[in-house]
Structures are given as structure tokens and as C-alpha cells.
Amino acid sequence: MSSDVLTVTDLSVHYRTDHGALQALRHVNLDVPRGSIVGVVGESGCGKSTLIASIIRLLAGNAFIPNGRIEFESRNLLDLDEAAMRDLRGNRMSVVFQDPMSTLNPVLTIGRQMTDIQYRRNASRADKQRRAVEMLARVGISDPASRLGQFPHEFSGGMQQRISIAMALQAEPALLIADEPTTALDATLEVQIIHLLKDLQTNIGCSILFISHHLGVIAELCDYVVVMYAGEIVEEGTARDVFHRPAHPYTEKLLQCDPAGIAAKSRSLPTIPGEIPDLVELPAGCIFKNRCGYVMERCDNVVPAWTESAGTHFVSCHRTQT
Amino acid sequence: MLLYLIKRVTLGVVIVMLAVTLLFCMIHLVPGDPARILLGPRATPELIASMSARMGLDLPMPVQVLRFFANLLRGDLGMDIITNRPVTEIVFGQLPYTLWLIFTAIVFAALIGIPLGCYSALHRNTLADRITGVVSVACITAPAFVVALCSLLLFAVTLQWFPAVGAGTRGDVADQAVHLVLPAFAIGLSWIGYLARLVRASMLEVMGENHIRTARAYGLPERVVVYRYALKLAVLPTVTVIGVGMGFLLSAALFTEIVFARPGIGKLIYDSIVTRNYPVVMGSVLISTVLFVISTTVSDLVNAWLDPRIRTSL
Ligand SMILES: Nc1ncnc2c1ncn2[C@@H]1O[C@H](COP(=O)(O)OP(=O)(O)O)[C@@H](O)[C@H]1O
Numbered sequence A: 001m002s003s004d005v006l007t008v009t010d011l012s013v014h015y016r017t018d019h020g021a022l023q024a025l026r027h028v029n030l031d032v033p034r035g036s037i038v039g040v041v042g043e044s045g046c047g048k049s050t051l052i053a054s055i056i057r058l059l060a061g062n063a064f065i066p067n068g069r070i071e072f073e074s075r076n077l078l079d080l081d082e083a084a085m086r087d088l089r090g091n092r093m094s095v096v097f098q099d100p101m102s103t104l105n106p107v108l109t110i111g112r113q114m115t116d117i118q119y120r121r122n123a124s125r126a127d128k129q130r131r132a133v134e135m136l137a138r139v140g141i142s143d144p145a146s147r148l149g150q151f152p153h154e155f156s157g158g159m160q161q162r163i164s165i166a167m168a169l170q171a172e173p174a175l176l177i178a179d180e181p182t183t184a185l186d187a188t189l190e191v192q193i194i195h196l197l198k199d200l201q202t203n204i205g206c207s208i209l210f211i212s213h214h215l216g217v218i219a220e221l222c223d224y225v226v227v228m229y230a231g232e233i234v235e236e237g238t239a240r241d242v243f244h245r246p247a248h249p250y251t252e253k254l255l256q257c258d259p260a261g262i263a264a265k266s267r268s269l270p271t272i273p274g275e276i277p278d279l280v281e282l283p284a285g286c287i288f289k290n291r292c293g294y295v296m297e298r299c300d301n302v303v304p305a306w307t308e309s310a311g312t313h314f315v316s317c318h319r320t321q322t
Numbered sequence B: 001m002l003l004y005l006i007k008r009v010t011l012g013v014v015i016v017m018l019a020v021t022l023l024f025c026m027i028h029l030v031p032g033d034p035a036r037i038l039l040g041p042r043a044t045p046e047l048i049a050s051m052s053a054r055m056g057l058d059l060p061m062p063v064q065v066l067r068f069f070a071n072l073l074r075g076d077l078g079m080d081i082i083t084n085r086p087v088t089e090i091v092f093g094q095l096p097y098t099l100w101l102i103f104t105a106i107v108f109a110a111l112i113g114i115p116l117g118c119y120s121a122l123h124r125n126t127l128a129d130r131i132t133g134v135v136s137v138a139c140i141t142a143p144a145f146v147v148a149l150c151s152l153l154l155f156a157v158t159l160q161w162f163p164a165v166g167a168g169t170r171g172d173v174a175d176q177a178v179h180l181v182l183p184a185f186a187i188g189l190s191w192i193g194y195l196a197r198l199v200r201a202s203m204l205e206v207m208g209e210n211h212i213r214t215a216r217a218y219g220l221p222e223r224v225v226v227y228r229y230a231l232k233l234a235v236l237p238t239v240t241v242i243g244v245g246m247g248f249l250l251s252a253a254l255f256t257e258i259v260f261a262r263p264g265i266g267k268l269i270y271d272s273i274v275t276r277n278y279p280v281v282m283g284s285v286l287i288s289t290v291l292f293v294i295s296t297t298v299s300d301l302v303n304a305w306l307d308p309r310i311r312t313s314l
């Protein structure tokens, strides 16, 4: 058995649009070692959510995967039939989605939704409810037993996000995927949730793929960090390496925008001057050249190679290759 | 909730009063003096005048309207000028026939239309979906009285599967049910198409929402995702449409009752207009309007019952 829970190899995902194929992910490689926490950072529109959707194979109807492998627990998910895939979802892998206000069903109670997803467990209704209550308590919802009968709209956005996290944890998956799970939370709660995720990871030994645009959280929580830009991975390494010795100009800029530590969370998204290039008509050369402060002649038409900058630290930038 | 009910009842009263006043005006515009028609061509002017006085037709119209409402408050809709029976008795005697007809038509339409819409949504752009789409639109555009006439000719006259006229023997449930089939079909057919299109559209919308992705991300069986997680949301617009469409249903019922010579409010209105039996016309129109107001309110309440978000905002 390989030491990685998840291995994504050379994955590309395109969306069919009126203007042509939008290349949301291009040749992405990503490993999540067993028992580790891997963070993915990048501005919005970089393809983070697309990456998640392709891992659980719930991509939008207009998406297609021209190439790639997604190996999870030694099976290529892209080869599995729907039944086998469904068997993994909410069981071996679970997801906390972005945008908490729309992830829960508005006409079913929280209790109902949390017990329904335990359908694989051969337990009584009361037993399933007890488990749901326990999970809600763990994510810091007060008086959880009485709240099982409530509907999502009776909770605040932050509360709904915590419920989503409780649901994902309840599954005790081998891989937990979290798409910006702390965005709707305040700083104190964010710290709590981070600790909760860490606890869970040590207790049940799951691996976590954690997506955030908040670098402080990534630094606190993750062992490895992957930096995504415009559908490509531009830098990757241990959290220490990436944050202390950023090798890619994009990472540098992200850090400049959001230097705050975990305790003092900056509310705003990182904003870097310039825009992500058109993903339908991709520019030649380096994908970041139009926003880069160190642009060289070579950047214009030569795609930088994926190179080792030190030990486990990789980057695709011409600057490090000279 | 209480505020909502108060608002609804007030609105209902206003609608009923407007409808009644409007009807008074229309009756006065229709040529033909009811007293003269009632008494026949050989009646003397004195007889006609005294009959007019008895019917209150000699009073100015606003007074007539006010008198009608004053009596209404006492639960009195006046007397049938032909049989001299209370109008309330006549109207409430006919009401169940119409209610059963409408109810059967809607249940029939919902039982076929909603699953059809679901099926189309889940098999979008397949041949079956396209056929359903074309047939649905054809059904929607078919007027109830045309369907009534055609089905009467085909199933009752030619094939003789179902009885052609009447509502069946009183007390004989099976016979009454058999008599309901064709009229209910005539009214319900266009609703099948309508509900199928509506449910298809809202089902497609709901299936694309984020919470459905969540349900799938937990590996819930597709059957559960569709019928427990999505359908409950997708039928919400349907309930509203049925409530609001009650006016169309009533008028469709009216035509259908005439075609099938079925007792009911529609037939009652028709017969009483022909004989210029105005108290009965007024009474039946009033009851139909009340029925309309009640049904829209009920559909709101059903919606609130299905959707907790509405429940809290009521
Ligand atoms: N269903 C879709 N159809 C077309 N384009 C899409 C679709 N979903 C996402 N995209 C595009 O793919 C790119 C990546 O989006 P996404 O994965 O949501 O990024 P992120 O989660 O990092 O914000 C964006 O340019 C976005 O506009």
C-alpha cells in the first residue's frame, strides 16, 4: 500500500463554455500522505473548488477531464463506476463545502440531515441522533440536542458552517476535504475549528486536504502547502519552507497581502494587483508573467519547468533556475 | 401567523364584495327583465311590477347591493324565485358535486403530472423527455370543453366505456366514481401537462443547488436525493400554482358540468342565468368566489407547512 491516501497525477479539468474550453486545471500533481494535512492556497478562481469536485467526482455537468489519474486508497477514482464512487463518499472521504448558507437542505431539519447521512450504520434512530448531538457539541454548538429539530435558516452562517464541519467529521473519513471551511467564522472560532481538525486528525488518523485563502490558518494547520495559480500548481513544500522562503513571486505576493498570524485574522481576501489570465485562450510562457515583478525575457514564451529548489520544496519559476 | 390570517381574511372579504358588486352591475346590463321572463309573455304590467317589487328589483342598485350584503351577514342568500327554496340550500346542495369534480381532477393531474415532470427532469434531453415535452404542451393548450366533448364522443358514445351524462345514483359510490372519470379527465388533462412542465423546471433548478451536491457528497442513494431531498422543494411552486389556478379550475368545471349534464355549481350558474334566476346566480357566484379565496389561502398554508422558511416569515 502506498504511503499516500490521495495521489493526483497530471490532472486536467476543462469546462465547456460558449467561448471554448475553459482550462480550469492543467496537469496538476498532488499528494496527500497518510495522516498528514495538506493545504492548498490561491486566490479565488484558481481552480481550488474544481480540484475538490473532481476528487469526489461531483463536477458540474459541463466539465470534462481530458487527462489525469486520481488515486485514492490505491484505486483510480476516474475508473470507478458510480456505485463504487458513491460507496466512498461520506464514508472514506467527506467534504466541507464552501458557502455554508447553501450547503444544507433548507426544508429538512439539521437532525434529519445528520441522521440520514449515517444510513450505512446499523444503529437505531436514537443512537444516530446521539451521535449527531455529540458531533454538534464538538464543533461548539450549544444545547445541541434541542437544536436537532431546527432548520438551517434558523442558524447563522457561522453556525451552518460548523454544522457542515460536524457532518463531515461524523463520517470519520480517511480523507477529509475542506473547502475554505473557516471563512464564515470569527477568529476565535476559527482557532477552535483548527484545533478540532487537528484533534480529529490525530484521534482517528485521517488525512486532510485543506483549502483556504487565509495563509495564517494554513501555516498553523498544515504540514505541506501547495500554492495554486490559474489552474496550475506553482509552488509546493513544507509549510515552513513555503512561508519562510517563498520561491515563487506569487507566493511572495500572497504573503505580503496577508501577513497576519492566525490570531489576528485579516477579514479581507488577499488582493494582488492584476488579474488571472483568460483560461480559454492561455498565454504562452509563464502563467504568472503579467503580474510578476521579476519578469524576464524567457518568461514570455518558455514555460518554466517544475524544479526542486531545496529538499522537498518545488517551484515552477525561471528565477530560481538561474 | 395570526397577522397573516387576518390579512388574508380581509383581502378575501374585499374580493368577494368586489365580485358581487360587479355581478350586480352586469345583471343590470343584461337585457331582459327577470320578472317578465319569470311570469311569461302574457303577464300584465301590474303583475310584473309587483313581482319586481317582491324581488327587490325596483330599488336603486346600490340599495340592492347593500341589502344583499346585509342579508348575507345573517347567512341569507335570498329565495329561489322559481321554486321558492332558500338559495343557500340549493347552492350547498350542488357544491359537493363541483368540489368532488375539482378535487378528483387535481389529484388525477398531480398523480400523473408530478412524476412525469420528475422523470423528464432526471432524463433531460432524452427522447422520452422530448416526447413528454411535446405532449405536455399539447395538453396545456387543449381547452377543457373541447377535451370534454371529444372524450364524451370517444369514450362514452363510441366506445361506451363510461356513462355520458349525470353524476350517478346518489349513495352508489362506485356509480358516482364512474361518472366522475370523464369530466375529471377533461378538466385535469391540461393540468397534467402544466404540472409536468412546472415540476420539470423546478426540479432541474433544485437539482443544481448546492445542498443537493452535499447530499450526493455523503453518498446518499440517488432515490433519496431525488424523492426526499429535492422533490419536497420542487413541488413548492406547484402548490402555489394549483391554489392560484383555482379560478381556471372552476371555470373549466363549469363548462365540463354543462357538457356532461352533471349537477354542480357550474350547471347551477348556467341554468339560473338562462332562467334569469338572479338570486341563485348571485348565490353560486358568491360561493365560487369564496371557494377561490379559500383555495389560495390553503395553498399558502400548505406551502408554509412544506417550507419552514415560509413558516417563520408568515
Ligand atoms: N461550471 C463551470 N463552468 C464554467 N466555468 C467554471 C465552472 N465552474 C468553475 N468555472 C471556472 O473555473 C475556474 C476555477 O474555478 P473554481 O474551481 O471555482 O476556483 P476557486 O475555488 O479557486 O475559486 C474559474 O475561472 C471559474 O470561473
Ligand SMILES: [Mg+2]
Residues within 6 Å of the ligand: A045, A048, A049, A050, A098, A179
Ligand atoms: Mg472555490
